[in-house]
Amino acid sequence: MxxxxxxxxxxxxxxxxxxxxxxxxxxxxxxxxxxxxxxxxxxxxxxxxxxxxxxxxxxxxxxxxxxxxxxxxxxxxxxxxxxxxxxxxxxxxxxxxxxxxxxxGRPHMRFVAVKTADQQNTLVVHRMRSGFVEERTALINRLRSELMEFGVFLPQGIEAFRAHFVEALEDGDTELNGVARTALLQGWEHLRALDRQITWCDAQVATQVKHDSNTQRVMAIIGVGALTASAAVATVGDARLFKNGRQFAAWLGTVPKQKSSGGKTRLGRITKQGNTYLRTLLFQGARSAVTSAHRRTDRLSRWIVQLQARVGWYRALVAVANKHARILWAILAKGERFDPSYVSTPQHRASHGTTAV
CATH class of the missing domain: 3.30.420.40 (ATPase, nucleotide binding domain)
Known part of the structure; x- marks a missing residue:
């Protein structure tokens, strides 16, 4: 052979x-x-x-x-x-x-980094937590809809549901019989069990973050918490496989679709390609950053406020998520630290080693 x-x-x-x-x-x-x-x-x-x-x-x-x-x-x-x-x-x-x-065998083919066992162990916790959250949301919707069949309308929101469900179940004026009340009560117990599972997963992620320098540096980004930082480090692995921050943002699906031809550039909505879970966490972090930007005075927050006034809430949200993705790449690929007041100059970059915003 x-x-x-x-x-x-x-x-x-x-x-x-x-x-x-x-x-x-x-x-x-x-x-x-x-x-x-x-x-x-x-x-x-x-x-x-x-x-x-x-x-x-x-x-x-x-x-x-x-x-x-x-x-x-x-x-x-x-x-x-x-x-x-x-x-x-x-x-x-x-x-x-x-x-x-x-x-x-193609010379310009792009490849996926092989994850380590530690990375996959971390992602197991994230995937189990994500599954528990989905199951909890479905259960709440099921319990809420069953009560609606008997004229019991609970306010929106998970906390409001928790505050009023038992009271609504114990209301003797409804047409619920004993068997139906018992069935709904079992659903309530299952909901509490899911809450405990999610809390346990959050505790495991928090413990892991405390002993990882990469996740600690990622958490310095405004709007990024332990969950997003842990998922980013475990999912991305070696960020140096990406040439630059834009390539990383494209991998996450936060850049616009292109239908350009004949010298005319046509940009559409974001591609939403790549890892859905990590992109969702980044958008949640961006929502927090946009919401609280007016309470801060750093350079990045001032840019967010001006951007929101110019293009509106949703476009500003996408832009901030895209910027967070690029900052995340700089932190993981170059070992830099986040500075919300960063000014992109060669002298500042050489002396501080901080990320551009």
Whole structure:
């Protein structure tokens, strides 16, 4: 067998397809391997470039293959799909592995950083918390709608719901019978259990933030708290993979869509691509920064106030989220510190090492 220089891997739960080429781009190997024998097969190969789609279990396999001496690159699925023979009309594991192998050989292809086990452990807490929050919101809406069927209308907001639910349930003037009241009371107990789970997740995130210097520096950004800082550091990993702050903001989906042609620039709404969870947290932080900007006198806050007066609340919110993303990149990629009164001059940058706003 000729020496394999690059392998494309299409991951699956049980049967994994590989497609390998040599230095002359000739196909050397094309086969399916069971999950149990996957690492054993790669252990018998000389170190080479292994490319996989950034999907479920990809980071785990990436870490294991790196331990065997291979160079691992993860590709976003949308970047590998155009190289699949047959396009979107023909799809199977063999063609996917070939497309991944071909995409990994392109000189300007962008790759996803392989996450460490610590990063993924942190993200487990965030994902569980996010799931608990979604479940709690759905439960509150369900309980509220059931009470509405009996003419009981509770005020909007989760805190108002907590304050009036038990009182409404105990009201003897409603048409609720004993079984219905018991069922709703069980829903209330489930709500309290979800609150405890969310509180536990928040405590774990707060503990992790205290022992991480990167998250501490990220939390200095106005409107960014422990939850956003922890999620950003765990999700981004090595921010140096992004060339600049704008590229990072584009990855998060906070830049406008472009439909430009013929020398005419046409910009639309933001793309909303990338990590939805992290982008949502950044927008929540931006909302806090915009709301409280008039109470501060630093340079960034004055810019926010002027921007809001000029373009309105929602556009200012998007602009602040985009700026937070760029500042976040500078902090993680360059090790800089946030300064809301930063003035972009070469002397200031060299002496203070702070981020531009």
């Amino acid at each position: 000729d020496k394999i220089t690059r392998i494309g891997v299409d991951l699956a739960k049980n049967i994994i397809q590989v497609h390998g080429v040599d230095s002359m781009e000739r196909v050397v190997v094309r086969k399916a391997i069971s999950r149990q024998k996957f690492l054993e097969w790669f252990a018998n190969l000389e170190p080479c470039l292994v490319a996989m789609e950034a999907c479920s279990a990809a980071h785990y396999w990436g870490r294991k293959l790196r331990e065997l001496g291979h160079e691992v690159r993860l590709i976003a699925p949308q970047f590998a799909a155009p190289y699949r023979k047959g396009g979107k009309h023909v799809k199977n594991d063999r063609l996917d592995a070939e497309a991944i192998c071909e995409a990994a």
